[in-house]
Amino acid sequence: MSQQRTGPTDGPDFPDLPEATVARLPEYLRALHHLAEDGHDTVSSEGLAAAAGVNSAKLRKDLSHLGRTGTRGVGYDVTLLIDQIEQVLGLTHRRAVALVGVGNLGHALAGYAGFGTRGFRIAALFDADHGRVGEHINGLIVRHVDDLPEVVEQESISIAVIATPAHAAQHVADRLVAAGVTSVLNFAPCVLNVPEGVDVRKVDLAIELQILSFHEHRKSALTALPAAVQKPGRVGMANRLGGEAVAT
Amino acid sequence: MSQQRTGPTDGPDFPDLPEATVARLPEYLRALHHLAEDGHDTVSSEGLAAAAGVNSAKLRKDLSHLGRTGTRGVGYDVTLLIDQIEQVLGLTHRRAVALVGVGNLGHALAGYAGFGTRGFRIAALFDADHGRVGEHINGLIVRHVDDLPEVVEQESISIAVIATPAHAAQHVADRLVAAGVTSVLNFAPCVLNVPEGVDVRKVDLAIELQILSFHEHRKSALTALPAAVQKPGRVGMANRLGGEAVAT
DNA sequence: CGCGATTTGTGCACGGCTTCACAAGCGCCT
DNA sequence: AGGCGCTTGTGAAGCCGTGCACAAATCGCG
Numbered sequence: 001m002s003q004q005r006t007g008p009t010d011g012p013d014f015p016d017l018p019e020a021t022v023a024r025l026p027e028y029l030r031a032l033h034h035l036a037e038d039g040h041d042t043v044s045s046e047g048l049a050a051a052a053g054v055n056s057a058k059l060r061k062d063l064s065h066l067g068r069t070g071t072r073g074v075g076y077d078v079t080l081l082i083d084q085i086e087q088v089l090g091l092t093h094r095r096a097v098a099l100v101g102v103g104n105l106g107h108a109l110a111g112y113a114g115f116g117t118r119g120f121r122i123a124a125l126f127d128a129d130h131g132r133v134g135e136h137i138n139g140l141i142v143r144h145v146d147d148l149p150e151v152v153e154q155e156s157i158s159i160a161v162i163a164t165p166a167h168a169a170q171h172v173a174d175r176l177v178a179a180g181v182t183s184v185l186n187f188a189p190c191v192l193n194v195p196e197g198v199d200v201r202k203v204d205l206a207i208e209l210q211i212l213s214f215h216e217h218r219k220s221a222l223t224a225l226p227a228a229v230q231k232p233g234r235v236g237m238a239n240r241l242g243g244e245a246v247a248t
Numbered sequence: 249m250s251q252q253r254t255g256p257t258d259g260p261d262f263p264d265l266p267e268a269t270v271a272r273l274p275e276y277l278r279a280l281h282h283l284a285e286d287g288h289d290t291v292s293s294e295g296l297a298a299a300a301g302v303n304s305a306k307l308r309k310d311l312s313h314l315g316r317t318g319t320r321g322v323g324y325d326v327t328l329l330i331d332q333i334e335q336v337l338g339l340t341h342r343r344a345v346a347l348v349g350v351g352n353l354g355h356a357l358a359g360y361a362g363f364g365t366r367g368f369r370i371a372a373l374f375d376a377d378h379g380r381v382g383e384h385i386n387g388l389i390v391r392h393v394d395d396l397p398e399v400v401e402q403e404s405i406s407i408a409v410i411a412t413p414a415h416a417a418q419h420v421a422d423r424l425v426a427a428g429v430t431s432v433l434n435f436a437p438c439v440l441n442v443p444e445g446v447d448v449r450k451v452d453l454a455i456e457l458q459i460l461s462f463h464e465h466r467k468s469a470l471t472a473l474p475a476a477v478q479k480p481g482r483v484g485m486a487n488r489l490g491g492e493a494v495a496t
Numbered sequence: 497c498g499c500g501a502t503t504t505g506t507g508c509a510c511g512g513c514t515t516c517a518c519a520a521g522c523g524c525c526t
Numbered sequence: 527a528g529g530c531g532c533t534t535g536t537g538a539a540g541c542c543g544t545g546c547a548c549a550a551a552t553c554g555c556g
Contacts, residue, residue, distance in 0.1 A: 017462075020543060026458040030437060044503065053439035057506095057545055064505055072504040073552040089458050090465025097457065108356035109453070114437060118454040119461065158464050159457065182467060183460040185453075189278060189362060191301035199463045201456050205357070205433075206366040208449050209345065209407065210274040210337050212431040213367065214265075215447045216406050217338025219430060268513060292533065305515060312535055320534040321522040 017088070021062045027052045028059070029085045030118075036078050044075040086119070096123035096157045098181070100172050101164030102132055102142050105187060109163055110137045123155040128168065145175060152179040159183040166190040173200075265336070269310045275300045276307070277333045278366075284326050292323040334367070344371035344405045346429065348420050349412035350380055350390050353435060357411055358385045371403040376416065393423060400427040407431040414438040421448075 017025075031051035035043055045063075049056035063069050063076070066084050070076040086092060097120050099110055106125070115122055125142045127133060135142045143151060151157070160181045162169050169188035176184060177198055186192055186202045194200055265273075279299035283291055293311075297304035311317050311324070314332050318324040334340060345368050347358055354373070363370055373390045375381060383390045391399060399405070408429045410417050417436035424432060431447045434440055437455075440448050 018543075022462050023455075023459055025462070026452075026455040027439075029458070030455075031439075045505095046503085051439070055545065057547095058543090060503095060505065061544085068505080070504055071552065072550075073502045073554095075503070088462065088465075090461045090468075091458065095457075095461055095464070104359045105356045108353045111352045112453065114454045115457075118458065120454070120457055159460055161457075183464050185456050185460060191275075191279075191299070197467070199460055201460060203451060203453075203456060204274075205360060205451075206362045206368070207271075207274040207278075208433050208451060209343075209363075209368055209409075210277070210339065210366065211271055212407055212433060212447055212449060213338045213343055214270050214273070214336065216343070216431050217336075219445070220338075266512070293535095294533085303515075305517095306513090308534065309514085309536080316535085318534055319522065320520075321524090321532050323533065 017065050021065055022089075024052070024054065024058075024062055025085050025089060027054075028062070029082065029089070032078055032082045032085070036082065040078055042071075042075040042077055043081075045070070048076065089119075091119040094119060094121045095159055096121055096155045098122075098124045098126065098148075098152065098155075098157045098160040098176070100126045100145065100148075100160060100162050100176070101168075101188075102127045102135070102137065103163065103165075106163040107137060109161060109187075110140070120159075123157055124151045126151075128164070128172075145172065148175055149179040152176075152181060157181060159185070161185045161187065162192075163187045265313050269313055272300070272302065272306075272310055273333050273337060275302075276310070277330065277337070280326055280330045280333070284330065288326055290319075290323040290325055291329075293318070296324065337367075339367040342367060342369045343407060344369055344403045346370075346372045346374065346396075346400065346403075346405045346408040346424070348374045348393065348396075348408060348410050348424070349416075349436075350375045350383070350385065351411065351413075354411040355385060357409060357435075358388070368407075371405055372399045374399075376412070376420075393420065396423055397427040400424075400429060405429060407433070409433045409435065410440075411435045 028048065031048060032043075035048070035051065043051075045056045045060045049059040052059065060070075063081070066088060069081055069084055097115070099106060099122055102110065102125055106127075110122060110125055122138075122140065125137060125140050126145045126148060127142050128145050130144065133142050133144045158181060160176045160183070162172055162176075162184060164172055166188045169186060169190050170192060173184060173186070173192045173194060177194055182197065183199045184192065184194065184201070186200055187204075189204050189206060191202075192200050276296065279296060280291070283296070283299065291299075293304045293308045297307040300307065308318075311329070314336060317329055317332055345363070347354060347370055350358065350373055354375075358370060358373055370386075370388065373385060373388050374393045374396060375390050376393050378392065380390050381392045406429060408424045408431070410420055410424075410432060412420055414436045417434060417438050418440055421432060421434070421440045421442060425442055425446055430445065432440065432442065432449070434448055434450045435452075437452050439450075442448055
């Protein structure tokens with residue numbers, strides 16, 4: 001997914017950020033909100049980096065892509081930076097999100113408060129099971145997937161979350177795309193084929209655990225044979241090339 | 249590649265894989281199981297790559313790190329490859345997992361079938377709320393977090409999932425580490441500080457949506473001003489750097 | 497007004513990952 | 527047995543991301 005620049009005349013505010021930076025901005029944003037609640041007016045790159053769990057140099061480079069945002073010798077203005085990041089992420093208005101699949105996981109997601117507090121609004125719930133259609137969840141009524149086109153249009157939905165069983169996911173994705181959705185967050189353990197221009201991000205619990213399993217396996221093998229290289233230190237690592245998501 | 253092993257004394261089978269490769273192996277594994285169910289005995293790198301949503305060259309390079317696995321002119325033996333990957337990921341036995349936080353999301357995770365079918369077993373549920381302790385979920389009884397050390401020891405748990413509110417996550421993580429857990433999957437929207445040697449992976453729903461939001465924002469800005477560069481093509485992309493980072 | 501302390505912004509080098517392109521190997525068919 | 531087509535495995539090149547180290551900028555204070 002490459003995106004060539006808009007051209008010589010640079011777009012008003014489209015820094016054309018590196019993907020890795022985009023993936024970190026939300027984390028900075030969360031940390032900033034936390035700092036704002038604690039009454040901080042400004043933060044140093046060092047402080048914000050610590051709160052977001054990254055290197056300070058990386059943080060500065062990331063923020064530098066947004067244009068000059070900090071003040072040398074002082075740091076970053078918290079509220080100003082929040083505004084800038086929200087602007088870049090397109091969070092200036094609450095985006096409507098559709099949730100398809102109201103099963104085990106779907107229920108939990110529908111009740112997740114983090115949606116509302118971080119720029120989104122679940123605008124509609126869908127399920128293919130007629131037995132579930134009509135059910136009330138968190139103030140919303142479950143509708144049948146056949147109603148997708150209509151509702152997506154009405155509510156101006158461009159982002160959808162798929163929380164169906166794997167075998168239904170591709171079909172749902174096709175219908176979502178046909179209805180006009182251009183971004184999908186997929187919780188089903190399968191790959192989705194979508195047309196160019198549609199973004200898909202995937203969250204797979206089992207994959208995350210399997211990656212951890214690998215490291216466990218490696219760790220136990222290391223401590224078993226060679227005298228383990230015990231390094232002290234503090235501060236953990238959180239890796240991951242792509243981000244992932246969720247919550248309570 | 250020949251027998252050379254990076255380490256001094258070569259570990260039995262520890263290719264010391266690139267992190268990016270490790271993050272993709274689970275996806276290959278899932279695709280392979282799917283192929284096996286469909287009766288395939290062998291797969292070409294092209295076929296498997298398509299099923300896993302990646303480039304075939306990347307797939308071959310990834311698999312080459314496991315030692316010779318394929319047969320030129322033929323492809324990869326499906327069941328053999330499954331065994332090899334499971335071996336490397338440490339999935340030869342079902343790993344016990346502890347789940348802390350039996351709220352909205354915790355309930356859903358406790359009932360997630362993908363755990364059992366993909367190498368894991370939820371061995372225990374915990375919550376700090378005494379009102380929830382004792383509750384039966386999916387055949388398991390919710391225990392109080394104070395029992396962590398005891399249960400982790402008994403069940404040989406090394407991996408834990410945190411599904412608590414953000415404000416409790418760090419405290420829970422500390423207790424988990426103290427109890428002997430060395431890998432954590434964190435669903436709470438906050439960064440965790442853990443000692444060296446403990447792995448943390450994070451899944452944050454809001455972050456995923458915000459990343460999608462950015463791309464939506466960019467797309468709408470592009471289609472608005474310049475005559476959109478409409479490229480045809482098919483086949484979608486699933487990123488995550490990681491995963492991408494994404495994982496991702 | 498100027499100096500020093502502080503912190504940002506960034507040039508640069510390094511390492512890892514991705515992709516291409518092709519030689520090496522394998523099976524099948526004649 | 528030999529050749530042919532197919533597929534893997536991998537060298538090499540390029541790209542992206544990271545982290546260091548430092549110059550530039552700003553504030554506060556004497």
